[in-house]
Amino acid sequence: MLIFIFIIFHIRIKACKDLYEILGVSKTSPEADLKKAYRKLALQFHPDKCKAPGATEAFKAIGKAFSILNDPKKREQYDQYGQAMEPQHTHSSTGGRQYYYYSDGDDDFSAEELFNLFFGYSGMINITYKKEKKKETYDHIGPTTRTYRRRQQPNTYHFTTHSTQNTTHTFVQLLPYFFLFLISIIGTLLVSEPQFQLHRTGKYTNLRETRISKIQYYVKSDFQPPKTDAELDKFESSVIDEYISDIRHQCYREQQYKESMIWRARMMNDNNLYRQAHQQTTPSCTKLNNFVRDYA
Template identity: 75%
Template sequence: MEANKDAALHYLELAERALLTNDNARAMRYINKSEDLFPTQKAQDLRDQIKHRATHSSNNSTTNESNTTSSNHDRANTNHNSSHTRHRTNSKTTEDFTSEEEAIKKIKTCKDYYTILGVSKTASEADLKKAYRKLALQFHPDKCKAPGATEAFKAIGKAFSVLSDPKKREDYDQYGHAMEPQYENNHRNHGHGGHYYYSDDDDDFSAEEIFNLFFGYSGPTNRAYRRRQHPNTFHFTTHSPQTNTTTLTQILPYLLLFLISIIGTFLVSEPQFQLHRTGKYTVLRTTRSADIQYYVKQDFRAPSTQTELDRFESSVIDEYISDLRNQCYREQQHKESMIWRARMMNDNNLYRQAQQLTTPSCTKLSQFARTYA
């Protein structure tokens, strides 16, 4: 998920700042949070850097210890490593849990949906979605292990389900929580009439609701609502069922897009040449200028006029230059990545290896530009 990736990168920035102040413990906490949200190579590199620092510091301390205290130092170092491992496993500190517990308690005891989401009564639909995504990510039971996280997550979902629906929000602004028993009375007296409001029995989100929450669909749904009648028994009623015509109307645009993509694959013709030999392109040819080699099919027919041949070979040269540029870019990125990793890990050997890496495609592109400019 893209929101998880942005949050993960934010934690990595905090980890880098902590490393600048030599606060390895804080940096490791941020790295763990980042990897929980979205694993990246950068997080692994920062973790390796911290391990390298710890090993380097441990080696310096060991050389200053006498032989008589070396066994005690080993035991202390072992205890430190096991404690560090436990700390990584429980990535939440006592301070983190305390702040989360306070936030969870506030959400569970709060009766105002606007306060739960942390928005004003004039908040727009975009503001509601932004607040919901942030809180749902923070208090999702898979991410937040503090006591009461599940109840807080459900309370956040209830608040959003009401405020994101224009009709429900209008009634909530007018009646507040009094609308729920009013709905129950209307439901009993008039069968399936009236509007549905989120009640305490509706804690689970269906796949359709999750889609509606994140993509803004507010039309009729097929959700079956559940109301407890008797212990261990449930009464199911449906609200605003969709007809076959409505369903077909909704999926028709997606069906058209699918058909257009299928038809497009048949309309696109195969290229006349390839720069590299493949199963179909086996006949080797060379351009008259620049001596660029390329491959064509067995049934290839060369352009009949000089102008057409010049235009064709010009396209071959352009494709060759574009291919060299792409390869050059990848080689440069690989080299810069190794240099950055060596600097972060303070590894001189790795830095020298990175500096010695060559970029043959870049060299070939430069030579080509000088020769055929």
Template identity: 45%
Template sequence: MTIEDKDEADKCIEIAQTAFLSGNLEKAERFLLKAERLFPSTKSKEFLSRVRASASSSSERKRTPPSSPSASNEEVRRRKAPNHQAPQREYTSDQLDAVRRINTKCKDYYEILGVTKEATDSDIKKAYKKLALQLHPDKNHAPGASEAFKAIGNAAAVLTDPDKRKQYDLRGEEPVQTTHSHHQYYARGFESDLTAEELFNMFFGATAFPGGGPAAYARRRQRSPSPRETHAGLVQLLPVLVLVLLSMMSGFFISEPVFSLTPSSKYPVPRETVNLKVPYYVKENFHTDYQGSLRRLEMAIEEEYIVGLRHACQRERNYRDSMAWKARNFGDSKQYAEAQKLRTPSCEKLQAFHR
């Protein structure tokens, strides 16, 4: 087994997570089995067991008739509502128990995530991922699922931030009564800078729920960037700033051309090459400052001049052919004759050098 196999297995697990959240248990199981073949791991085995348990639970619910005397109170509650009421979305007793545990029984962030105070950053992230898959409002429709999902998100955001976790451990938890009928325990001053849905997307990717999640999370709150985010932005801009600085500095080391093919205030002195008699212009101090080979310089001048003539000749021919094509296309014989008479001075000069 290679690193490539492990990477491919991780991709299969991510696809399986997305399929599981969307309710496609068959696809999730298929990709988890593929991950096991590529690179067996505890993560894929545990996830596969949970997927198969969910599939088994779903099959049992389908086989149990609605009027069965063994139906539980929760199953009776999920029966189809009368026509004048909106139908309630289904949920399992396990999902409801998970929501109730977080909303009514947990007293601090560690208890919410089900970890100890000695838990590592990796342990906290692993616990959050497991709970997020159970409590996301798009998957868990039990009452209070949204509040529980926010709670685990806030807990993970605080405990995975070293500074916030240190302050939280020093100050401890502080009970706060919410507007709900039950109590939720948070710590004042330790709310996350991210929304629960933003944190979820950081762990699972923005494509975990293509629809963008429930309407409760559709609006993202506006917030000022934290010092850490500002610092990260500056670090990302650093390579660009270095490139700009180097390009500016390179201008100081590039000397001006010795000659010009056109006269100007910098190149007012006319000269002519010995071989092809190509006119060029130099600075007033050319005779005293230039220390190189004059023969090589004039060879370079002649080469640049001929290359320029070739380009100009090609443009002149293209223009003449274009005018002739238009005249022929519109049946204008007079315009066609004029197009044939168009001169190409650059081509004439180029031919003169080859005689």
């Protein structure tokens, strides 16, 4: 059941149109809300905890979303340019140069490293932090204009609209989990409630008793008694069997308690406690013996 919920959530993440949807926050959410959402999702989808299909991909997407939205500069750039974060923004210097930059690939840490930094696991897990040198290309445009662009790193996630083929493939993967979930629901619905209870409970409020042994039991208000004597005898036999099983269990517990008291008295060499233990009564055992003697 829990795995099924994780899979459904993973599909929702893959269908998200922007990073805010992945974390489940609004575009005006403060930093505290971002951290709260990341903490909850990262713990749920960490590969060491969640073994559901797609959990690793979802975990990386969650880390990617948080790393961008939690950085004020990256968040501002993302809000301005969207998913592609196209290199539209320029800075001009006095020399007339234009600098175009692309920051979607500037990931200082992986999703796992970000997780460990956020939760303070650096002392528990052996992590080597590597910050790759940015690859830069310079294209000369004219005598005084230069275009500066950082190449996108491989550890980048794009959230695009999935084709019908991918949707169908995902649905086929989910079918076994769906059938297991459906079978569990049907099994729960098919389990019928007992016709009686030996003790009064919420639904079982009407008191009845067997004809011969006078055992009291409770039924629901809509109880329909058996119509024939044979059916009634069979029904009351089930009541008697349940009654015997119940008092036998209580008798066993009373005997266990008495034996434990005797054992403790011997270990402590306490004569008074030993005498009290032997005087300990077992009323359920007495009731069981009397019932067997009278109605067996």
